[in-house]
Amino acid sequence: MKGYRRFKPQQRRVAYFTIEMGLEPEIPTYSGGLGILAGDTVKTFADLKYPAVAVTLLNEKGYFYQDLEKDGNQREAPVDWDFKSQLQPIPEKVTVNLEGRDIIVQGWVKPVEGVAGDVVPVIFLDTNLEANNMLDRGLTSQLYGGDLRYRLMQEAILGVGGARLLQVLDHDNLGSYHMNEGHSALLTLELMDRYEGDLERVRRLCVFTTHTPIAAGHDTFDLELAKAVLGEMFDVESLKHDNIVDERNLLNMTYLALYHSGFINAVGKMHGEVTKRMFPHYDINAITNGVHPNTWVSEHMAKVFDRYIPQWRTDPYTLRNALRIPKKKLCGAHHKAKKELIDFINHHYKSGFEYDALTMGFARRAATYKRADLLFQDTQRLKDIVSREGKLQVIYGGKAHPQDEGGKQLIRKVFKHFKEVEDKIKVVYMKNYEIFTAKLLVAGADLWLNTPKKPMEASGTSGMKAALNGVINFSVLDGWWLEGYVKDYTGYSIGSPTREETADEEDADDLYTKLEGDILPTYYGNRRKWEEMMVQNIALNGSFFHTHRMVSQYVIQAYSR
Incomplete structure (x- = not known):
């Protein structure tokens, strides 16, 4: 034909x-x-x-x-x-x-x-x-x-x-x-x-x-x-x-x-x-x-899934069986993805990132409501936390619309904050963030940060991609995270769980409190709990927040009316 x-x-x-x-x-x-x-x-x-x-x-x-x-x-x-x-x-x-x-x-x-x-x-x-x-x-x-x-x-x-x-x-x-x-x-x-x-x-x-x-x-x-x-x-x-x-x-x-x-x-x-x-x-x-699992799961994690959950590519719901995969295999796959990310960053940005440091990812459009600068509300407090609790390195990415001066100013503001913390925290902003670099980051980060102004985040699919790869989410309770957050199982929340709107200062304070009291101590002092959360993220969120489920809902609810 x-x-x-x-x-x-x-x-x-x-x-x-x-x-x-x-x-x-x-x-x-x-x-x-x-x-x-x-x-x-x-x-x-x-x-x-x-x-x-x-x-x-x-x-x-x-x-x-x-x-x-x-x-x-x-x-x-x-x-x-x-x-x-x-x-x-x-x-x-x-x-x-x-x-x-x-x-x-x-x-x-x-x-x-x-x-x-x-x-x-x-x-x-x-x-x-x-x-x-x-x-x-x-x-x-x-x-x-x-x-x-x-x-x-x-x-x-x-x-x-x-x-x-x-x-x-x-x-x-x-x-x-x-x-x-x-x-x-x-x-x-x-x-x-x-x-x-x-x-x-x-x-x-x-x-x-x-x-x-x-x-x-x-x-x-x-x-x-x-x-x-x-x-x-x-x-x-x-x-x-x-x-x-x-x-x-x-x-x-x-x-x-x-x-x-x-x-x-x-x-x-x-x-x-x-x-x-x-x-x-x-x-x-x-x-x-x-999100589409076949696209966003790293090749290292995909090999593990292929061995232990061979039907995951056609039926992503079966990712709930990640609980049965030896943690050593899943964490080993993530370690390979992290090494790939760190090698890429060090090659292109000469930033001296380390394999064993907690690596935080933040990448999305540079729109002001996304609050890319919330992490740096109090740079001295952030540096003090890292000095006490353990190393932190942060990778940013995202474009501002050419006519969005507010978004462009936000990027410049983030760069200014980089200079304020670089004596204690390794930071880099990946230029021209696109599909290739996104796949590296959502698979290789340890922690995925999302800080939108409530209730402005409609969904936030980058966190879903991270979850598929066992990356733990750390997010404001808005968008998909309101549905995906399970305390002590899938990640960490930022801000009030009940009020629809909160002040920047309040959210930043909660971010620092969680980073100091929960996240860094768990990553460096309780690897067993951290790895359990990685697996739970795949099993609970990876098995549900995928486009196979979404498209099936459209077929039933919208296309078959």
Whole structure:
């Protein structure tokens, strides 16, 4: 079977739309957790033999390459990746009329193969064609690039162009269009036009996952801009109501997706409660995120799992049997992963990290609510604790959005704190944090730190990846950790377990108290307890917080309505 039809499009039941897609290091079309989750989801569709197709943007210049100066100042450069060696062209094309002119859209496909050989096609949309003008050729070039006009046009290419290309490719039997965040919400207008305004039919087709309570995560556009860009597609008079337009009289893409979706979900139990307060007129479900075990378990740990739990790759629930694996084997695998991490850090950063020192990892987008600087609230107290209780070394990673000055300032602040503690604590900030370095860090750290401002953490999947590798979590009780934390078994908490909001000073005080009174004494003085917690983390959290469970929930609750 030649061309795209070899993927049997008429048998595909779900179309998964996402502006980011994090499949592998060689395809840098992601910025953070949203894209990595999308990649993990697609891999799991393939593992579970679920007939899906995914749609994203090509982004041939990637997100950006991050370089960091000595003071932590972030510099960005485009990432030109060889997409023609990674993807296969799709000859069929569609047009999307924006600003009164037709823009031609083509696709490239990446087959993602599951553990049993089943394939899910991922379509990357591309406007860099000679028939388009220079502005339009760049619409699919850079993830989250440009101004609001660029972003709106980009989202129209994703939602409208993606839906039209699927139709041309004979995806005639789709039962669900799953919008991974609001960037693809314009596909709902395409479906409303296709089905002649049948709102109930469109709602039966549409699934919407919202990922953040942060305002910046919900795209909004001026109504005049929307009319100028979208033209007849956006009927201001029929759509200008509270369900689509927010209190500032802006087109809100989250509102657009909510209004047209028959199934809506948040990505964690607490996030579900927060989202219900944000959007009280909608029925909000909660499906907690997960991670793809085959991707995130280190090769050293995977060898142990293969020997003692041979079915873990197809059935991650069996990781609960980690309790039966000799601790020496699991801890030995982690030791190898840690050595690999330390060797990498010392080779690239000449930082003199030690194999036997407690190694803490902190890596995520450099957004201010993540509070990357909480560890350094009182640097003298931190140094005193380390002097008394034992060595500590810390590895940071994460990018700030090019237009997020607050995030950039946060990185500079962390670098400033590094200088304050480096006489007692070895510290390093990995530049250009991406899939390869993430796999090293989540597998090789001893302790995974997460310090978001409650209740702003929707999920926090990096901690799930760490748990799969026996890395102990040390986190604010927000996001997934509210569900994964079991005192004395899976890790340590930071802050009040009952109050929804706490002050930075209060959380920092609890962090230092736990570090001094529990964590460092246990790591250096009670290895048996520490290793027991490592195993429990795999058995309790690794066996549950995975995308096999998550996708199965989507199939039952969202796709089979």
